[in-house]
Amino acid sequence: KPVIGVFALQGNVREHLAMLTAVGADARPVRRESELAQVDAMVLPGGESTTMYKLARSFELFEPLQKRIADGMPAFGTCAGMIMLANEITGGIDGQETLGGLDVTVRRNAFGRQVDSFEADLEFPDLGPTFATPYHAVFIRAPWVERVGADVQVLSRVGTGLGAGWAGLGPEAGRSRIVAVRHDRLLATSFHPEMTGDVRLHGYFAELVRGL
Numbered sequence: 001k002p003v004i005g006v007f008a009l010q011g012n013v014r015e016h017l018a019m020l021t022a023v024g025a026d027a028r029p030v031r032r033e034s035e036l037a038q039v040d041a042m043v044l045p046g047g048e049s050t051t052m053y054k055l056a057r058s059f060e061l062f063e064p065l066q067k068r069i070a071d072g073m074p075a076f077g078t079c080a081g082m083i084m085l086a087n088e089i090t091g092g093i094d095g096q097e098t099l100g101g102l103d104v105t106v107r108r109n110a111f112g113r114q115v116d117s118f119e120a121d122l123e124f125p126d127l128g129p130t131f132a133t134p135y136h137a138v139f140i141r142a143p144w145v146e147r148v149g150a151d152v153q154v155l156s157r158v159g160t161g162l163g164a165g166w167a168g169l170g171p172e173a174g175r176s177r178i179v180a181v182r183h184d185r186l187l188a189t190s191f192h193p194e195m196t197g198d199v200r201l202h203g204y205f206a207e208l209v210r211g212l
């Protein structure tokens, strides 16, 4: 069984643990360096990336995590977790650092205030028959991916709407945006995959870890 940790200082930790267990992983909360040392891979949940950054620093997990990722540990970042994995962010606060590794630029709170939260059915055209039916995704003050490096695979996009609810996007409304990517062993989504009963993305990540 792959041993997959969940960064457990913030976010929907229990939900991620339950979904990882459902796809056959040995899922464990990680709050300290000694626990990080025992996992094969990590999930970085959503929450608030500035707070996650500060918590990771004060629990002395930031550098150990950064090092494990640089050494090739698989990681799955969701929402704030995607921001944590990004090499570059826009809309961050002063001094906010990321773990890095994922060669993308991510815009924080990109969808605007009017659309703080929304749901959408997403296609994952490259992920085979398991993803033949749409994936229902929940976005909460979500980031989007603005730039992808040459080695980054775009897994899914969301079309933003033109209705009143999207007015805050101004001229950006109606464009489609990248919301799921894979870069080698790093997987990231703008949305919260732990908030529905759909375990397909956790399953995809567990397969990635098993395949190493």
Ligand code: GLN
Pocket (backbone or CB within 6 Å): 045, 046, 047, 048, 049, 050, 078, 079, 080, 081, 083, 108, 109, 140, 141, 142, 143
């Ligand atoms: N807006 C949050 C941030 O910038 C992310 C929101 C989330 O994880 N649901 O960190």
